[in-house]
Amino acid sequence: MQAVLVNEYGGPDVLKAETVDRPQPQADEVLVRIVYATVIPLDFKIRNGWLQTVFPVTFPYIPGFYASGVVEEVGQAVTEFKSGDRVFGGIRGSYAEYGVAKEQELMTMPESLTFEHAATIKAGAEAAWKALFTEGELQSGQTVLLHAAAGGVGQFAVQLAKWKGATVIATASSSNVDFVKSLGADQVIDYTTTKFEDIAKDVDLVVDSVGGETETSSWPVLKKGGTLVSLTQDPSQENADKYGITAKFNTKFPNREDLQNLTKLIAEGVIKAEIDSIFPLSQADKALEKSEARHGRGRILLKISSI
Numbered sequence: 001m002q003a004v005l006v007n008e009y010g011g012p013d014v015l016k017a018e019t020v021d022r023p024q025p026q027a028d029e030v031l032v033r034i035v036y037a038t039v040i041p042l043d044f045k046i047r048n049g050w051l052q053t054v055f056p057v058t059f060p061y062i063p064g065f066y067a068s069g070v071v072e073e074v075g076q077a078v079t080e081f082k083s084g085d086r087v088f089g090g091i092r093g094s095y096a097e098y099g100v101a102k103e104q105e106l107m108t109m110p111e112s113l114t115f116e117h118a119a120t121i122k123a124g125a126e127a128a129w130k131a132l133f134t135e136g137e138l139q140s141g142q143t144v145l146l147h148a149a150a151g152g153v154g155q156f157a158v159q160l161a162k163w164k165g166a167t168v169i170a171t172a173s174s175s176n177v178d179f180v181k182s183l184g185a186d187q188v189i190d191y192t193t194t195k196f197e198d199i200a201k202d203v204d205l206v207v208d209s210v211g212g213e214t215e216t217s218s219w220p221v222l223k224k225g226g227t228l229v230s231l232t233q234d235p236s237q238e239n240a241d242k243y244g245i246t247a248k249f250n251t252k253f254p255n256r257e258d259l260q261n262l263t264k265l266i267a268e269g270v271i272k273a274e275i276d277s278i279f280p281l282s283q284a285d286k287a288l289e290k291s292e293a294r295h296g297r298g299r300i301l302l303k304i305s306s307i
Contacts, residue, residue: 003096004284005060009049012285015063022098027077029100032087034069035115035307036278037094038123039287039300040152047288063284064094068109068118070307078103088118095284097304107259113267115307120152120273120299121263126254128156129262131207131229132164135248140165142204145196145221149185150176152276152299153209153231158183159271160262169200176297179274197221208232219243274298 001022004015025031043063046055068088071081080103081087089106091099109118131153132138144161148154149170161168162184170185173192180188189196200221208215211232216239218228224244228235233249240247254262265271276296279287281304291300 001097002281003062004281006047006063007060009047012289014047015285015288017282023100025073025075025100027075028103029075030071030078030081030103030106031073031098031100032067032069032091033072034067034091034094034097034099034304036068036119037064037302037304038066038119039291039302040065040123041291044288044292062093062096065090065092066119066123067091067094067099068115072098081106089122095281095302107263110263110267113263116275116301117266117273119301121266124152124299125156125262125266126259127153127231128160129254129258130252131231132157132160134252134254135229136205136207136227138164138166138205143167143169144205144207145200145203146170146207147214148209149180150297151209155183155274155298156271157207158185163270169203171196179297205229219245276300278303
C-alpha cells in the first residue's frame with residue numbers, strides 16, 4: 001500500500017510517499033481502507049521534533065491520528081463492525097491507504113454523513129464538545145470567549161455553544177470575521193486590530209486554542225469563579241489562583257453517547273463542518289505546510305481513496 005513515512009525529524013521535506021506492507025489487524029482491531037485522513041497541528045509538531053517527550057516516535061513512522069473510511073477486515077474478537085461498514089474515528093498512521101484501529105476507537109457513520117465531514121469529527125468537533133461541555137460545563141445563558149474561532153476546533157465550538165444557548169464572543173483574523181459571524185457568533189473581535197481584553201468582560205468560560213500571550217491576556221476577562229480551558233498547554237495555575245478561576249487541560253473526554261449526539265448533529269446539518277482544503281496523499285507535505293501556517297479556515301484533509 002502507499003503511505004507517507006517520516007524517517008527523521010524536520011520540515012515538510014522529510015515526508016516521503018513510499019510503498020509499505022499493509023497492516024494486519026489483531027484480534028480486537030479493525031482494518032480500515034482510508035478515504036479521508038485529517039491533518040491537524042499535532043502532526044507537524046511531532047514531525048518537527050517539538051514533542052519528543054510527550055509523543056516519542058520510532059522511525060520510520062506514518063503520521064496521522066484520525067480518518068474516515070470503509071472496514072476492510074475485522075479481527076476475530078470484533079463484534080461491532082463487519083467488512084463494508086462506513087466508519088470514522090481514531091486511526092494511528094492514517095496518512096496511508098489502510099490503517100488499523102481498536103474497535104472502541106471507531107464509530108459507525110450515519111447514512112447521511114459524508115466521508116469528508118466524518119473525518120472532521122474526532123479531529124475538531126469532539127475537541128470542541130470536550131472543551132465546552134465536558135471540561136467547560138457550559139450552560140445555556142452563559143457567555144463564552146472562543147479564541148481562533150475560524151479554525152478546525154473553533155468553527156465547531158461557535159456552533160455548539162450557540163446550539164446550547166450560550167452567548168458567543170469569538171476572536172478571528174480580518175479575513176475570517178464574516179465567516180465566524182456566519183457560524184452564529186454574537187460578537188467577533190478582529191485580533192489583528194483590536195485587543196480582545198478591551199472588549200470582552202465578565203465571561204463564564206474561555207476556550208483557548210492559541211496559548212502564550214493569548215492565555216495571559218485571557219485571565220482578566222473571566223468573572224471570578226469562571227473557567228479557562230486550554231487546548232494547547234497546561235494553563236498557569238498561579239494565574240488561575242490569582243484570579244479565582246478554574247483552569248483545565250485535557251483531563252476528560254466525551255463519552256460514546258456524547259459522540260453519537262455530536263455525530264447526529266453534523267449528519268443532520270445542525271452543525272456544519274467547514275473544509276478548508278483537500279490534498280492528495282502525495283501532497284501531504286503541502287497539507288502540513290498549510291496547517292503550520294495557521295491561517296486556514298476549517299479543517300485540512302488528505303484524500304486517500306475514492307468510494
